[in-house]
Amino acid sequence: MTTPYRRAALLAAATLTALLAVPAPASFAARAAETPDRPWALDGSGECTFPMKKQIEGTPWPLQRVLLDELWQDTKGKGVRVAVIDTGVDDVNPQLRTAVDAKSGKDYLKPDKENPGFGDEMRGKTDGTVDEVGHGTKVAGIIAARPRKGTGFVGLAPEATIIPIRQNDEKNSGKSDTMAQAIDWAVAKGAHVINISQDTTQPLDADSPMARAVARALARQIVVVASAGNDGMDGKLKNTYPAAFPGVLAVASSDRNNERAAFSQSGTFVGVAAPGVDIVSTVPGGGQCVDNGTSFSAPYVAGVAALLRAKYPKWTAAQIVARIEQTAVRSINGRDNHVGWGVVDPVRALADLPDAGASPPSSPTPDPGPARPPAPEPARLALSETPQERSERLATYALGIGVVLVAVVAGTAVVIRDSRRREGVR
Template structure:
């Protein structure tokens, strides 16, 4: 499996109005996400958990929840599940990226990677190149000093280890960022939107390990800091109510959320959060427009994009090729940045609608494999026309 998150989550049961998800593991102190009713202030919620012997680890204001370790002995979890202030208790399950070794490339004179060329980005730069569009990369961190990224990096945030710099000891996040916005200069590579503003949000450690709560906290940061596009090159086969609520609130706020469909290599296998309504779910194709063998497919796929042997930036000023829907996803995020550079008043749903309506249908792929088609940057000049057509009409749903 290429870069993708694997999750361990065993089920959900209902207990008198509050849902409780558990793993069957009786180990003391297992992490839980406890979602409270909005009218209950989080400080009071914290006191409630502490009174029951819980250790509160962090707050998740976006979904009005706390992350805590709850005693496994006795009936603490069952009793909390019956508490009128609590609406849901679920595992804060651990997730991690799984990658194949990346191929090292010595890159000097600048080239346009095949994926950037295939979606027509160079022709779009005559109209827009992502200027003043804020793109958050939720990932393993970012090499903010990479010479092919530094001028476009506007900030970083370390969710995983607060107070520490958001460096990238893994490489996945830096690679994704380069696909979106590597600089158009005389060396290395160039990204889809080479003038977009990149913000690296570290939600996974150098091994690619993190929790659902880290993803939720990353989305919270993106919303509070007015990110316009959020790239999520990860996924899990198991749902999370907390993550779904976080995604919904970001979509409602007008953000463009783009996520990898997954690397499951079979039908009906699109992962979360790509599976959630409002998210642009991206499958992967190769240089011949064939669906990548590893790519997930299903009715939730929105569009497809290049995702095989993609050359991009890597920590330490290096360049490597990687494959996965993790690489396809930032191609679509880059196109979203190009669209918003023309009109930053567009909502996330409007941007998604434009991406879908301008996508190129690939004749040998089904809708379950490509969604509306190959993401298409060359349609940028037609954005104004689509904006006029949309007018005040209702927005189409995506995802």
């Protein structure tokens, strides 16, 4: 039986320089090689079908590790707007119907008139709520899916609002320029958090349109979260964008053992890791399915960022990112290139600060580790007698003289006594 990781490896090889893509036409590899602007790859395996008639009843394993009552004791993300720049977000799924703000949505791709996806009612829609791939709907569900009877799945910020922005599709039609436009649209529509679960390996400098768009978002104190990519099977370090831009919180995938998932891209830009294996989320039309990829790790972190934004509205974007990184579960004292500062811990991130009036740092710091014992003091070499040694010597002399004097007095007293006794006898 082919495992998800093996399928991921085969897909990565087929798309050459692009990161792991969702199932695509056979001609995709050739088209990718011919396209100067490397296509945007969706960082999920895209293995499930939809709509799903049955819901997944149990609680997904990533949520089993979270004490939701403690996580939500202060907020569930109400008032926070999260832009999902993806393949669109379906607003028919019952868990997303009240979560999606279609009026603020945008579609940067022309809907396919010959195959509109779910019927004529989708034809011509440009509000970002057409999702023929299902990828963006899964991403949105991890962030803000509402609770529903019959399933244990729920979003981490179930009262946050989703801004749907369609920028990519199953053909990987997304471009760097449209991504820049999508980011600017999210800023204009009042996003507090932007989630981007796709990437490109095309080198992009600080003057590229997308880099400038990211910089504008960060300047508005918007938290930008992006997936690190799924091309990590070869173990090589590689930059992917927009995750590698300064200020972006890049998210790798972790497994059930809090270790890097085999497909997760490693790099110096990785900020944290989050669950990305066997992830349950919503799909277009209704129900849920299971998928794998850093695509679904990023929204897990975006959901935590939404809760932090709701709880601490005055914090800067850098402070929210640092808080997520500082409270992550670490296997070492600092960070590494596989899981960054560690695996995100939602409850720890939302816990009250030790000093209620203090502000969090704007960057994470390594753990201090155990305290070092004091260094041994070297023995002092003295060539002459110290004052203390002199005092001790004189005290010894005095004690000795005192003992002798006591003995002499006592002996004298005994002699005198005995002498008197003898005289009395006579």
